[in-house]
Amino acid sequence: MATNEEIKKEFSRSGFALVEEDEILERCVTLCINYSLKPSELVSSWELYHLNRQSIDQTVKNDEMDGFLLHLQNQQKESIMKEESGLHIYSNRDVDMLLDGIPEDTEDDIVSTPTNKSQRLLPDPFDSISKSRDYGYSTGKSVGHVTPFGQRGQKFVVRFNIGDAAAQAENGDNNDVENSEDDMIIKKVLTRRRCSLKVNGVGPEPGCRFMYYRTEDRFDSLEKRIVRHADAFAASGLYEEQVDPAVASQRSIFSVGMICCDGEGFLNDKSILLQSSAERTSGQRVPLDLNRLNQFSIFPGQIVGIEGQNPSGHYFTASKLLDTVPLTLTADVDLPPAKKQNLDQEVLTLAEESREKSEVSFIIASGPFTTLDNLLFEPLSELLAHAKRKPPQLLLLLGPFVDSNHPEIEKGAVDANFSEIFQVEVIRRVQEYVEFMGSEVRVVLVPSLRDANHDFIFPQPPFDIHIPDLEHQITSLSNPGTFEANQVKVGCCTVDVLKQLSVEEMSRNPSGVPTDRLGRLASHLLRQRSFYPLYPPPESLPYDSKLAPQALQISSIPDILLLPSDMKYFVKVLSIGEGEDAAKCVCVNPGRLAKGEGAGTFVELTYKGDPESMHASVISI
Known part of the structure; x- marks a missing residue:
């Protein structure tokens, strides 16, 4: 009970x-x-x-x-x-063959697993009610039937606005209708100048070997992380010399270590441990008492600085907790310098790049890109239609694309393999969008662990995409990954780290003081300088301890941080540090483009050099 x-x-x-x-x-x-x-x-x-x-x-x-x-x-x-x-649902292919007596090879609408991909019919990528290519999967609907997604009364409704142009954007989006062909041509001509794009190559490469790490690799990654943060505290010159927290001392001491849990459950007042560095101190775990603190927020794997006392040597009582790595740490000396791949065909001068930094426009959407009742990818078609009417400089599509959690994928009720579905339903739609809009637009794709057609490993290599003549416009990023658009630094991670942190976090706040929990969860990544600071990760996460240290490190605070999550969508300006030296970052959770059998949300964002002059809108399709 x-x-x-x-x-x-x-x-x-x-x-x-x-x-x-x-x-x-x-x-x-x-x-x-x-x-x-x-x-x-x-x-x-x-x-x-x-x-x-x-x-x-x-x-x-x-x-x-x-x-x-x-x-x-x-x-x-x-x-x-x-x-x-108690009904058995047949596929469209089975029903049509039984009722109409049509041979299997005579109709293009009834597709088995063709050997020639060009034989498939691809519908208009901007038509939300398109004919199905079936692939032999069960949709429960006849071919060409209007789906619940296509019967929506309202489209592109602004849910949330931030910025000075909020009222103008809201009016424009609420009255957004299909433009005539002449209007589309005008929009195409008036597209903004193409943004510069540089990808920081710190993630794993396509085809890399993974899950070959040893126990020593896991220990070394944790040890180096503690030492790196300890060096940052020491370099700031603001704190005392670091002491082993497990050694008995009557005076107040300062120590740096990692928060751990004494057991397999969640953190509570009696299960908090502090593990120090094995290289600098004893490396032992000591119970941590936080009852004297009025406010804190901790989770397993978090590196913190602690001021307090340990008179008996058995219990460290904290009087102050520091969960932010000092901003003096701008680079990681243990990691090789990041490779920057300039994806511009022409070489831009510094003066041109400086001018371009004035403004970058994004459309940001996170999968799934199709509803649970079919594999028609109608939400993706609607998104590309909107991007065609209101073209951004950069279209960011975050996985999953071929969602392994989709009912038809889970049941194996598709005749085509997952890579074919990805190529036909996603890549060809994106390719047609780019070809229509011209050379001014760019598209960046980021994989997810839920992508059935990609490596199930974290950190995750980018998609291996090679499209002749469009390689400079359609780019794939690792997960997590970072890039620069017009010198605006953007970081993204498609693992739902916010949801996982919300489960493991233990916090205490003064009574009566309102808190922004989502903003606090997102700020943990920036404070810890890691795209995934939680350790140990859940059993469902295929965490590779050998690839993680290089790929997960946030060497500098990005201007924009993208964290797609099942939690409520938001656009927040996070401040890391104090006073005039505080670094500000725009954190975005665009929500999911498809939710169940209905529509979801995406984000339009225009960044003009700093968060104060930014404009963002969360839009429901």
Whole structure:
């Protein structure tokens, strides 16, 4: 039976605060009993309900419970209907052959696994209601049938704005309709000047060997990370000489180490350990007491500086916790210099690059790029149609593209292999978009661990894409990866590190003080100078300890940080450091372009040299 404490813990872990705690918990316990739900399942249903209502605040109110009850009833009804249906769903190919008696080789709409990819019919990439190429998978719909995605009443609705041009952008997006052919030609002519693009080659290369690391490699990567941060604290000159935290001392000392958990569960007041460097100190783990601190935010794998006392040698009591690496660390001496690949055909002078830095426009979208009820990739077609009407300088597409979590992919109900689906449904659509828009636009693709057609390893190499005459316009990035567009530094990571940090994080804040939890989670990456500071990673993450030190390191604070996540979309300006020397970074979670069988969100962003003059919009398709 679910208890109040279990339910409260699950809500807190998901970032929700209970406004009227006692009444809400009492009703939640009743819901768990009536609908045979575990606390985790109840909170998952609440997150879906909260997302559908498009609420901004992360609170649970008593007056919302009636609507939540109706949501649970609808879920229960749908599950019962699905269990009792007992229907076997045939593919379009099977049904058409049985009813019409059409031979397998005579119709282009009924495709098996062709040997010649050019024989397939590719629909208009900007038509959201296109004919299916089936690949033998089950969509549950006849060929050419209008899908729920295509029946949406509103398209391109602005959900959120930041910047001075908010009102103008909102009016433009809400009234966005299909342009005439003449308008499209005008838009094409008026496209902004192409931005410069330099990719920092610090990630693994396509075809690299992975999962060949030893236990020593894992230890060395952790040890070097602790030493690197300890050197940064020492180089700043702001702190005392570092002392072994496991050695008994009556005076106040300063030490640098990694937060660990004493066991396999989550962090709590009794399970926090501090592991110091084996090279500089003893490398032992000592229990850490944070009860004297009014505010902190920690997670396993976090490197921190601690001021405190350890009189007995058995317990280190902290009086101050520093979770930000000093900004004096601008480069990692242990890593080779990053290779920068200039993707411009022409060589730009420094003066030209300086002028171009005034403005860069992006469209940022994260997969999945097709809805769960089919593999028609309608959201991707809609996105490219929008990008054709309002062309950015840089179109950023973040995986997954061929989502391994898609029902048809999981069931193996497709005749084509995953690489063919990726080439036909994604690359050819992107290629036609670039060819139509001309040489002014660029497209950057970043893979995901959920891509069924790519290496299942983190860090992840880029897609091996070679398109003649378009190699300078369609670029693939490693995951995580960094690049510079008009000297604007951009970093991105498609692993849902925000969601994983939200599960493992333990925090304490002064009562009555509002907190920005999503901003705090995102700032952990910048404070730790790592795209993935969590350690140990979840069992589901194929973490390679030999590739990670070079690929995950953030050598300098980027201007824009892209962190696609299942959590709520946002565009936030993060500040790292204090005073005038503080570094600012625009952090973006564009949301998912497709959510279930419906539409999701993407982000339009114009960066004009600094976050203060930036304009960003979160748009729902």
